Amino acid sequence: MTLPRPTFPRPHRVDLFIALAGLAGGLLLWSYGLYTSNSALLGQKWAPLIPLAVMAAAETLRRVAPHTALVVGTVTIVGDQFTHGNLATVLMFTDVVYASVVYGTPAQARRVPYTTALVTVGVTVGFLVWWQNAIALLVGALTGIVSFLPAVTGSIVRNHRDAAESARLRAEQTALLAEMDRVQAVTAERARMARELHDMVANHLSAIAIHSTAALSLDEPATTRQALTVIRENSVAGLAEMRRLIGLLRDSGAAGEPAATATLAGLDALVAQAEANGAASGLRFALDDARRDGPGLPAPVELAAYRIAQESLTNALKHAAPGEVRVALARGDGALTVTVTSPYGERPGPRAPGSGAGLVGMRERVALLGGELEAGPVAADGGGKVWRVRAVLPVGASEEERV
Template sequence: MPRPHRDDVLIGLAGVLGGTLLWALGLHNNPPFFGTPQWLSVVALVVISGAELLRRTAPVTGLGIGTAAVAVDLCSGGLAATLLMYTDLIYAGVMYGTPATARRLPRLCVLATAVATAVPLAVVREPWALLVGMLVAVFTISPAWTGVLVRNHREEAAAARLEAERVALLAELDRREAVTAERARMARELHDMVANHLSAIAIHSTAAQSLKDPAATEEALGVIRENSVRGLAEMRRLIGLLRDARDEDHEPYAAPTLGALDSLLEQARSSSVPGGRDGGQDFVLYDERPAGSAPLPAPVELAAYRIVQESLTNALKHAGPGRVDVTLTHPTGGTDGALEVSVTSPYGGDRPTPLVPGSGTGLIGMRERVTLLGGTLDAGPVPGPSGTVWRVRAALPLGDGA
């Protein structure tokens, strides 16, 4: 059994000392009944003081012991300290007992009060007999319902604290999720906007080191400079996203659209290694959307542009010689259905090492973009008309989902 609470020990000691003083002064509540010796009131006092030690750890047991002690106390003359400790045991039974005990104990106190009122009134048949019931109500019903009120208040306070903790936890989870989502978004933007420039710089710097033709070296250095300038411009726009929107001095960021794919493919052509790389690569755009198609939602258009951009960057780094086809398909041309983006490039799986090492974050970023729009993405080698090709195919749904 757990140790009694320090306050319970102090209550028991105070009850023993106060009751002993009352007994020494002869201050009894009533004369003894049935010839019971008065010294038994001291025994009852000690027993109920011991029951106070159980008021928190075993309230029902303590109340049962206290009830027996009060019965002996009333028969042997009665001490006010014993009755006061009994009221505390009733309060503790409601306060610290089980929920079932907290519900039943007040009803039992009301029943005991009714019996203590009816029996003396039936026996004595005098109005003053009602005082017995009033005294019993004071020492039983009052502490029981006080315990009910205090317990309900504490339970409500505990429930409010739990709700506050739950709300705070959900808010923290939402904050962390928002931070994680924003970090992922910025990682995708950083990779998609800058990685292709850095890849071109890496490819052409390697070519400039290996080629002995001064003209080819000069052309490579020109491509390196062009991509470094474009990369700096993209970085400035990315930094603009991170700045406070209330700052009127920063340049607003304009999301790229599919109308800029021609420029993107021309940039890819210019990023090819001068002098041809294993026979060279060609980049071709097939826009198979119907004429007069409805404008695409901005998130879909941005995702499609970034998927093409990353696919072209991967083709420059990993693909073999040949043609790289970019195909846009939207059969309906309206505001429903899905925009299909397909990029096929010669499979470079037989190449011993890529021109630029890859980290795999590009495919991860593409999958994240497609997943956010509720679409699908397939990337991998597939059979082609003239051999194996690497195909990236994304379906980006339009409508309310986009």
């Protein structure tokens, strides 16, 4: 079994340069006999070179292993006090202390300044008690300059670096959120455009599909002519709606919904058009507007109510059995209720295919206003079943009510 070879951190090239520069400077000072102390326990000339070399080695680890570098550097600087000493060794130790705070773990970065402060105070008090001389204050000041001051400087640099990193992360998060908002806005705009396009054109296209099928299946000139007349009217109306929608979409200065011109005031014309389109299929249409006189409806609510009625009428033209289709409007308890009922059952004659997008669009409109929508067969008053679409749209305070 082959044991894995231990891996050692590779020193950064900048740290290697700092270590070589410190070692070269220390050798130059040593060659000229420039020491930090005249008396020493180890008076040999070569003795200061050992701490110098070890401190240079610790410098190579200042970035990749700051804790190890600090421990080795602390032991080395203490040992250097027993020799004549070298200024380069002291300077490299200050850099090791600084690097231990900047590149070390957060816990180490917090501990080192407090530890060096206690060491500085301890050295000062100890020498004052021992020497009972003001020189002890100078020794304490030098200890603080060598240990505490680099630690505090490293702490300041690290705090600024962490603050800059936090700001960068916040900027990235802000940009990410902005991009998400942009994507959501684009998606919502596309869905809104799809609803408007479907609601504005589907009614006309459904009538065209039904009457073109009738014209192809019945070999009667009068019926064919009538069907072609309805096809032409719906084609012209659908083209006008498309041009209006495209014009509103191209107008970059337009505000509000693209089809904001559609209001409940045009519901009579919408029902009359459905009457003309559905007469050949045995459909009759009626409008029951039970709204009380009062302040106007908010534009989004009025537009949604119009589009729901329009889509319900379109679905009735496609699928309803012969009979009466009734559109009812009622307002009360802070909501507008739109109800459209149509005969439910098998329908003779041509039918236009459905895609299901109409119900999806109605549910989306109601959901955007925080309302409720029900769509499905229910029991009729006189027996049988009818298909009922019922939308409850909350009505907020209008401009007149706020005044």
